[in-house]
């Protein structure tokens with residue numbers, strides 16, 4: 179049975195361009211954990227408790243565990259873990275610096291090159307979708323937490339508290355799952371056409387054709403990377419707090435800059451791999467890998483914080499109310515405030 183499962187897995191690996199588990203479980207848990215332990219005090223306490231950090235860390239590998247769920251799931255979601263970025267800075271003719279605002283528009287642009295998001299990968303949209311979801315989670319939490327304290331009737335306060343508690347469960351789940359994609363995007367082999375050996379592309383420097391994907395992200399990380407090595411390389415927060423609801427273009431440009439940084443690490447990775455650096459305890463390889471993991475930690479920490487701050491500018495409910503208006507006491511705290519309580 180086991181052999182059969184392995185055989186199926188191997189045949190699926192041939193069908194899908196990138197089916198490896200980015201970073202392996204250790205790398206994913208590490209990025210989620212260190213990002214969560216770095217959340218600033220301005221973020222709500224429920225995402226910063228030791229239990230919350232453990233849950234966010236444990237959910238790091240979740241989206242990889244779901245790979246192989248079945249034909250429908252795999253075909254839809256597995257390509258959301260990567261982006262086949264070429265050496266020309268383009269994904270099948272679509273420039274990383276001019277990615278369309280939506281998956282639908284991206285699909286139409288790729289169609290001109292006879293490609294689809296499911297062949298070229300759609301990692302940027304996994305990250306952007308997750309950011310918008312986090313921002314909405316935090317917006318609802320702000321309203322529910324406020325109303326649970328300030329509604330006049332005790333029964334209403336209890337009702338809002340139940341909704342707030344449920345939102346905390348959902349938010350931690352969404353954050354942990356989303357963290358997976360933010361982490362995938364700092365794995366250079368997830369942001370390149372050279373995802374498992376250089377492949378059939380111009381190769382003047384004779385980079386390795388060996389299947390290095392799993393060696394790099396799992397075997398090497400498991401053996402040589404530690405929290406301390408990564409933490410020492412995590413940059414301070416450079417994302418400015420918005421004073422308005424971030425537009426798709428603004429979110430997109432943050433994600434693009436992050437992916438561009440990862441893309442720039444592809445050649446340095448191949449320089450190390452081609453010298454066999456990931457086959458041994460090589461100082462340059464350890465430093466390089468710790469730096470990539472640290473980029474993921476900082477990005478997840480700062481994007482989460484940005485989603486929290488930006489949630490102040492969201493409108494929630496039907497009919498909708500501005501979160502800041504609710505927090506300013508301008509909206510009646512009754513059962514109509516949230517759709518779920520009607």
Ligand SMILES: [Zn+2]
Pocket residue numbers: 199200241242259358362
């Ligand atoms: Zn992944």
